[in-house]
Amino acid sequence: MTLLILGLILFLGVHSARVFAEPWRQGFIARRGEMAWKGVYSGVALVGIVLLSIGYGQARQQPVVLWPSPGWTRHLAALLTLVAFVMLAAAYVPRNHVKAALKHPMVLGVKVWAFAHLVANNTLADVLLFGGFLVWAVLSFRAARGRDRAAGTVYPAGEWLRTAIVVFVGVGAWAAFAMKLHLSLIGVAPFVVRSAG
Numbered sequence: 001m002t003l004l005i006l007g008l009i010l011f012l013g014v015h016s017a018r019v020f021a022e023p024w025r026q027g028f029i030a031r032r033g034e035m036a037w038k039g040v041y042s043g044v045a046l047v048g049i050v051l052l053s054i055g056y057g058q059a060r061q062q063p064v065v066l067w068p069s070p071g072w073t074r075h076l077a078a079l080l081t082l083v084a085f086v087m088l089a090a091a092y093v094p095r096n097h098v099k100a101a102l103k104h105p106m107v108l109g110v111k112v113w114a115f116a117h118l119v120a121n122n123t124l125a126d127v128l129l130f131g132g133f134l135v136w137a138v139l140s141f142r143a144a145r146g147r148d149r150a151a152g153t154v155y156p157a158g159e160w161l162r163t164a165i166v167v168f169v170g171v172g173a174w175a176a177f178a179m180k181l182h183l184s185l186i187g188v189a190p191f192v193v194r195s196a197g
Helices: 004-015 022-032 034-060 071-092 099-103 105-120 126-150 162-184
Strands: none
Touching: 004 034, 004 126, 022 034, 034 126, 071 099, 071 105, 071 162, 099 105, 099 162, 105 126
């Protein structure tokens, strides 16, 4: 569990620089340059994701179960992650209706993804991992909207063709991950309900 916690601190910590330490971040960039910041940011994030992945994998070997997890929660999680994948796609396609409405669809997608996994999972490691990401996403979204208000940011209106691309890409990526990659990368088949025994 120690590696999981350390990984979360590093990964979410460096991703929280704009939430809690924007003046320090800007000062670092002013002194050392944008590329130096990106190097530090990427390096810390990489170490963090490796540690939390190893730590989560170790914690799953001896899970501390906190509450019963009914089978239907996995199907609800699958539906919620579909929404999250569409939001993620919306972050990368300019001028789509999802981004125009939500402003920061990637952060909201992380929020939905984390909540979905908290619904479906029931161990201490799950609460630490997905709860950590959920708290980060809530704070990050609030900070991003605050920056938008301060800067008077206006997001362009959406176009239907671009929105259709977002939905197509999001649904396709979700299907590939849910049906194939989740099992091979995470070791869990989302649509196979675990036995209570």
